[in-house]
Amino acid sequence: MNNKPDLHDNIARRLTKTEAHRALEGCKHIEGQSFYEGGSVLGRVECVAVSPHDAVNKWLFIHFYADCLNPLKALDFYSVPFYDVILIIRTTDNRLTYRNLDSYHPPQEQMAG
Incomplete structure (x- = not known):
């Protein structure tokens, strides 16, 4: 049985903190990948974060993440x-931006499309 959540599970709805951290566990492999x-x-995925x-x-x-580069610390205000x-x-011109998790498609899907 695969306990890892699908990339697209629960993303369209609001998540509790626990649900978000559970979804995050199955997505850390995206870090470092091209987006x-x-x-x-556009750039490289620097961090998958709640x-x-x-x-x-x-x-x-x-903006808080840009200051501290720590997603847990950046979430403290919330x-x-x-x-x-x-x-x-991290974009190709070294800016930080974000995208929703469900907008990620593995590089091989990009090459085929």
């Missing part, structure tokens, strides 16, 4: 009950 957008490389669920707090989370799992991407 493609629009057929070209983040706030809403867009404004995700934006704050990314106390609302809804979470998500995101990809933190």
Whole structure:
């Protein structure tokens, strides 16, 4: 039996902190992989992280992450009950951005598409 969650499990809905950390466990292998957008490389996945669920707090989370480079520490400010799992991407021009986990497609899928 495979206990690892599918990449796309629970991502469309709000997660509890426990659910988000459980989903994160099955996705750490994505770190270091190239992230493609629009057929070209946007950058590398620097970190797969539990983040706030809403867009404004995700934006704050990314800024806190940029300061400390620690996803757990960057999440300390957040106390609302809804979470998500995101990809933190270091772009080819050395900026940080994020994308939803379900937007990740392994490189071989990019080459075939």
